Amino acid sequence: MSNYRRPHFSGGTYFITQVTYQRYPWLCTALGRHALRQALQHVRQEHRFQIQAFVLLPDHFHTLWTLPQEQGDLSTRVRLVKRFVTKYHGQALDLPIDISTSRRKRKEGNIWQRRFWEHTIRDEADFAAHCDYIHYNPVRHGLCETPQQWPFSSLYRSVEENIYPSGWGGKDELLLEGGGFRNE
Template sequence: MRVIQTIEPGYYYHIYNCGINGTNLFNGSDNYEYFMGLYEKYIYKVADTFAWVLMPNHFHALIRIKDVEDIVENINPERVQNPFGVCDAEKITKYVTQQFSNLFNSYAQAFNKRNKRHGSLFEKPFKRKRVDQANYFKNLVLYIHNNPVHHGFCQHPIEYPWSSYLSCISIKPTKLRREAVIGWFDGMANFKTMHNEKVEVIELEKWFEI
């Protein structure tokens, strides 16, 4: 029986999920854009994002749940009152999990309405794995960015528009934790070099226990 990890403040996680029974989650660019808009609405206030990719029937993200104080401040910037009481970690954990549920439920409702379908869209519960090894960060970024290459959608991550790779190599403002990611690769040159090399996605999947 698979043990579902609790999402706790201050930790890194690999978040991933797919469409139920392999169904597509995204049918066009407007779907991808709408999902990312909801992601910004619900997730950015509780988590920092370091890498992501949206594929037609699944997605991956590397995130870090914000510290308790930052989550509380994002909910109540004026700090007039802590909505969770004094360091109520259990309530905060439930709130973070609820934000992910809000993301998936909101997207599924809109997707179902537009496509005249009913029922669940995402596998439940969504999958999460705590990241606690130094090598995991860099390899997971490579895995996420090379997912479109592995599935035959492009020859190089730069050709795929629905991942964080383009934000990583850009100089445009972004909410992605770009500097931290580039730092894991010891600089932009090495980041690009390692993304130019062939990545054995299947071997990484075994390592990540996907």
Template sequence: MVNYRRVIITGGCYFFTLTLKNRRLKLLTEQIDLLRDSFHYALSRYPCHIQAISVMPDHIHLLVQLPNDTTYFPKLIQSIKSRFSLLFHQRIDKHLRFIWQSRYWEHCIRNEQDWLMHVNYIHRNPYKHHLVKCVKDWPYSSFHQYVQRGILTDSWQGEELDGYFGE
């Protein structure tokens, strides 16, 4: 078995991709209220700042800034995934097991350019997957907050980015 080592930096900024085991399911958008509850629960236990997020039908991309004195992102991710699974089993389907892929993609943000590239990737992801014709049309994204704060315009579409983002 591979001994995977994560880069864990106190107060670090991280990009994550969490993916459903069955990529044909659309649980994350169909059960968005359960997912929101899972995030609220996890963030109450492991506070951090979500700087960008896009919830796709079968995966989530998020950019998280940890507090200066913490390194607990594995517990945060585990908490989100396990809470969603628990709520799903309790309220929707007792028989669907192993909702999530066992691992997740994580990347430690290195600098401002790396951060900007990942924020843009997150916001452009629904467009990349042909779920919408315009980035602004995807409801499950922090893109709308960036527009409200004047950081991006409503017509922003971003550009195709090279690189691997955990999909």
């Protein structure tokens, strides 16, 4: 078994992707949204972090989190969010997915994939590219035609705060550039 270790940077900003077990599409259900929202609120009370951008899709979510200057443990925060959803809402979700023998041995459920993907944000350009990626992701997955049509995104907050123009990602062609998008 591998001994994977993630870097710890106090005050770091991270792009995170967390996928559901076997990509079962439960996250955008009313219960899924409620469970994840409640988990994030609960974990943030004791293990602070700021959510810079967020998009929820049926079988995964992407987010940008910034940790406090004196703290750098991203993995604990993600683990606690996943554990909260599983512990307090797992039975109510009642997902029709069998659990593998390996997962049973580890006492894991059928809610989340075992690991999450993360990328440490390097600079402002990297931050902007990942925000664009997050907000445009529902369009890339064919869930809507424009980012504004997807209801489970922080794009609305970003438009209200004048970070994005109201028509961002609409009729303009968006080109992939360095992991993100730019208007052309």
